[in-house]
Amino acid sequence: MSLLELREVDAAYGAVQALRxxxxxxxxxxxxxxxxxxxxxxxxxxxxxxxxLRPAGGTILFDGxxxxxxxxxxxxxxxxxxxxxxxxxxxxxxVRENILLGASNRRASRAEMAQDAxxxxxxxxxxxxxxxxxxxxxxxxxxxxxxxxxxxxxxPTLLLLDEPSLGLAPLIVQQVFxxxxxxxxxxTTVLLVEQNARVALSIADRGYVxxxxxxxxxxxxxxxxxxxxxxxxxxxxxxxxxx
Amino acid sequence: xxxxxxxxxxxxxxxxxxxxxxxxxxxxxxATNVVNFAQGQFAMLGAFGMVIxxxxxxxxxxxxxxxxxxxxxxxxxxxNLGVYYPLRHRSFLPVVISTIGASILLTNGVLAxxxxxxxxxxxxxxxxxLNFGGxxxxxxxxxxxxxxxxxxxxxxxxxxxxxxxxxxxxxxxxKEMASLLGIPVAxxxxxxxxxxxVLGGIAGILVAPxxxxxVGLGAxxxxxxxxxxxxxxxxxxxxxxxxxxxxxxxxxxxxxxISVPYKDAYAFVLLFAFLLLRPQGLFGEKxxxxx
Numbered sequence: 033m034s035l036l037e038l039r040e041v042d043a044a045y046g047a048v049q050a051l052r053x054x055x056x057x058x059x060x061x062x063x064x065x066x067x068x069x070x071x072x073x074x075x076x077x078x079x080x081x082x083x084x085l086r087p088a089g090g091t092i093l094f095d096g097x098x099x100x101x102x103x104x105x106x107x108x109x110x111x112x113x114x115x116x117x118x119x120x121x122x123x124x125x126x127v128r129e130n131i132l133l134g135a136s137n138r139r140a141s142r143a144e145m146a147q148d149a150x151x152x153x154x155x156x157x158x159x160x161x162x163x164x165x166x167x168x169x170x171x172x173x174x175x176x177x178x179x180x181x182x183x184x185x186x187x188p189t190l191l192l193l194d195e196p197s198l199g200l201a202p203l204i205v206q207q208v209f210x211x212x213x214x215x216x217x218x219x220t221t222v223l224l225v226e227q228n229a230r231v232a233l234s235i236a237d238r239g240y241v242x243x244x245x246x247x248x249x250x251x252x253x254x255x256x257x258x259x260x261x262x263x264x265x266x267x268x269x270x271x272x273x274x275x
Numbered sequence: 276x277x278x279x280x281x282x283x284x285x286x287x288x289x290x291x292x293x294x295x296x297x298x299x300x301x302x303x304x305x306a307t308n309v310v311n312f313a314q315g316q317f318a319m320l321g322a323f324g325m326v327i328x329x330x331x332x333x334x335x336x337x338x339x340x341x342x343x344x345x346x347x348x349x350x351x352x353x354x355n356l357g358v359y360y361p362l363r364h365r366s367f368l369p370v371v372i373s374t375i376g377a378s379i380l381l382t383n384g385v386l387a388x389x390x391x392x393x394x395x396x397x398x399x400x401x402x403x404x405l406n407f408g409g410x411x412x413x414x415x416x417x418x419x420x421x422x423x424x425x426x427x428x429x430x431x432x433x434x435x436x437x438x439x440x441x442x443x444x445x446x447x448x449x450k451e452m453a454s455l456l457g458i459p460v461a462x463x464x465x466x467x468x469x470x471x472x473v474l475g476g477i478a479g480i481l482v483a484p485x486x487x488x489x490v491g492l493g494a495x496x497x498x499x500x501x502x503x504x505x506x507x508x509x510x511x512x513x514x515x516x517x518x519x520x521x522x523x524x525x526x527x528x529x530x531x532x533i534s535v536p537y538k539d540a541y542a543f544v545l546l547f548a549f550l551l552l553r554p555q556g557l558f559g560e561k562x563x564x565x566x
Contacts, residue, residue, distance in 0.1 A: 082455060108457040120452040122445050129441050136442065137457030186457070 033096060035060045035221050036081070036112075036190055041090035041100070043073075043080045050076040052245045053090070058190070063212070063222040065232040065253070068242035074225040075117055077242070078192045081223075082114035083107040094190070108137040113188035117195045117225075119179040123168035127159055130167050130178055134185025145185075152181040155211065173204035180211065190221045197228045209235055233257050277409035282527050288416030289485070290523020291423035292318075295478035296500035297507070297515035298430070299471035304510055305447035306467040307359060309370040313378040315497020317475025321347055322483035322492055323385060324476065326394045336399070344476055351472025355465050363464075378493070386490045393487035419481045426477070427516060434512075443467065495539070499526075502546040508556025517557055521545065 034057035043051040051073045058064045066074050079085040081092060083104035092100040099107055108114070113134075122130050131149050140148070153160050156177045162170060170178060176196055183191060193212065197205040205228070213235050216222055226232035233239055233253035240250040241262060249262055256262055296318055303311045324343030328334045334342070358377045362370045398415040405412040434440035446453045446463040454460045478496065486492060503522050507514020522542045529541035549556065 084451060084455070104451075104454040105457050105459055108455060114455050116452070116455065120449055120455075122448045122452070124448050125441060125444060132438070133441060133445050133453075133456055133458065142438075182456070 034058060034093075035095060036223065037091075037093040038077070038081075039091040039093070041077075041080060041092060042088040043076055043085055044088050045076075045085075050245055051080065051087075054242070054245070054247050055090075056240050056247065056250070058221060058223050060189075060221055061216070061219065062237045063216050063224060063235055065229075065236035065239040066223060066225045066242065067227075067229045067232060067239055067256075068248070070227070071244070072242040073245040074242055075194055076245075078114060078116070078194050078223070078225055081107070082112060082192060084114075084116075105137075108186055108188075111187075111189035112192065113137075113183040113186040113190070114192040115179050115183040115194060115196070117198065119172075119175040121167040121170065121175045121178050121182075123166065125167055126164050127167060127170070127178055128163045131181050131185055134182035135187075137186045148185055148187075152185060155184070155214070156181050172199050173201065173208075176200060176204075176208055177211075180208070180215075184215065184220075188220060190223065191215065192223050192225075194225045195227060196224070197226060197231055205231060229263075230257070278531075279528075280410050282531055283524060284410070284412060285416060286524030286527035287520055288413075288419045288523070289482075289527065290503075290520035291419050292478045292482045292496065292519075293500045293503050293522055294516045294519025295423060295426070295474050295481075296496050297503040297519045298427075298512065299474045299478075300500060300504045301507075301510055301512055301515045302467055302474075303471050304504075306443065306464050307363070307370070309359075309367055310374070310501075311359075311471070312371065312374045312497070313354070313358070313381060314471065314475055315493035315495075315500065316378050316381040317347065317351075317472050317493075318479035318482065318496050319385065319490065319493030320350065320381065321476030321479025322396070322488045323389065323394075323479075325396055325480050325483050326488050329396070330394065336397075340480055343480060344473055347472045347476030348469050351469040352465060354472060355468035359464070359468065360461070382490050382493065389490075391490065393489035396483040396488060398484040399481075415481075415484050422477070422481060426474070430512075499539075499542045502542045505546060506549045506556055508558045511556065511558045514556055514558040 036058040038054055038056050040053045040055055041051055042053060054073070054077060066077060068074050076085060080087045083102050083106070087100045090100065091098055094110060094112060099110065128149060131152050132145055135145050135148060153163065158174060159177055159181065162174065167178065196208050196212070200208065209231055212222060212224070224232055224236065233256060236253050238250065239253055239256045241248045241256065249256065296314055299314045299317060300310065321343055324346055325339050328339035328342050329336055354377065358373050359370060362373055399418045400414050402414040404414040404417065434444060442458045443463050443466065445458060446460050450460050482496065499522050500519065503518035504515045506521060507518035522545060525545055526538055526541040530538040
């Protein structure tokens with residue numbers, strides 16, 4: 033059974049239809065990439081899963097249980113952590129406080145939380161020397177690390193990542209994706225939204241491509257990447273031979 | 276010199292009351308991004324709570340305080356449920372109008388049940404106060420300053436040292452993100468309203484013995500407190516406290532050295548000066564500097 037399954041999910045922002053009958057599934061332990069151009073509905077799909085947006089139709093199953101329309105506070109308690117686009121670090125709280133608040137979805141003792149926070153600082157050593165600095169002072173890459181650490185503090189079964197590479201230097205992007213791979217190795221399932229299809233497909237087990245709210249194609253990373261039609265139409269790659 | 280010190284002491288005392296009401300403005304603004312124009316009426320209700328429990332029912336002063344604060348906490352919860360919660364997904368203006376409506380309702384509700392006659396209330400203690408050379412420290416003003424100081428310290432420790440305080444801060448900085456982390460946002464806002472109502476109630480209880488308790492009390496304090504929060508940089512907690520104290524001191528000095536009838540105008544002279552010369556307030560940063 034899939035860990036996450038979307039069946040014919042519709043969603044809208046007011047009168048604007050954002051998702052039309054999207055069906056996809058994520059198996060336990062997978063990294064699945066959700067690709068597509070700007071405005072294709074990638075972020076909307078994540079928002080529907082995490083409860084920020086109530087789906088207008090269809091079913092969302094997590095571990096076999098319907099979760100569509102549940103409040104975000106309840107969804108995260110079930111084990112789905114959503115690291116939204118733009119990192120959304122709390123600017124006025126310190127790095128350590130941002131990390132600690134990531135555990136708000138579970139009942140953890142203070143000692144347990146401090147221990148988990150130390151584990152995060154071990155996973156993201158760049159954050160250690162900023163532990164007591166306010167969130168707004170961090171660079172984009174550091175904020176992305178912090179957003180990931182805060183998401184992992186929830187001890188999620190499923191991690192939803194929205195555009196983790198956005199606005200980061202190539203070297204930092206590699207670092208972030210190395211960590212995403214590590215996260216999966218610890219048993220966390222990842223649904224990854226990316227505009228940077230090349231990087232996303234390099235670590236994904238499978239990929240889905242959305243086009244204006246509809247599912248266009250899906251398949252193995254190599255299949256998607258080597259399909260020139262797909263690449264030209266949806267992934268922003270040029271038809272010219274990739275070097 | 277001793278006159279100036281005497282005025283300073285009195286000004287800080289009344290300024291502390293403005294600061295408490297201004298804190299209520301700021302805390303609710305930070306949690307909900309709207310201004311609660313009924314904040315001054317919270318102080319008016321607190322003062323009337325004392326009049327009703329001690330003068331009306333004849334209860335001892337301390338019991339009157341406890342009952343009034345308990346009633347204010349309950350009132351804050353009901354205020355949230357009735358005035359803010361149904362409109363929480365709407366924009367700034369509908370909520371603000373809703374709080375103005377609540378303010379009018381409260382003023383006229385008290386007017387209809389209690390009447391326009393102002394009441395008086397004895398001070399917190401019978402102690403005569405302290406004499407320092409030529410300086411007389413009135414016991415009620417001392418109590419106001421001491422209680423405000425303790426409240427401000429406790430509030431600081433709560434926001435900076437406890438996890439719940441951090442969750443409240445997170446809620447005020449980014450509600451959507453807070454709910455994604457599992458922080459109960461509606462509960463955090465409820466807590467803010469309850470605390471702000473209690474703060475307003477405390478301000479009312481403290482100020483009742485030095486002013487007449489009447490339905491006009493709320494508007495009188497609210498305008499000064501609102502000016503105080505703007506002078507401090509709206510949304511800034513230390514700014515609200517500094518702004519409240521500044522207004523209290525300036526109006527006391529102005530009343531003594533310039534003119535008593537214009538006492539209520541000095542706060543607004545200060546407010547205009549700030550709006551013209553330093554619109555971001557004492558501690559406010561320019562919008563462009565915000566991350």
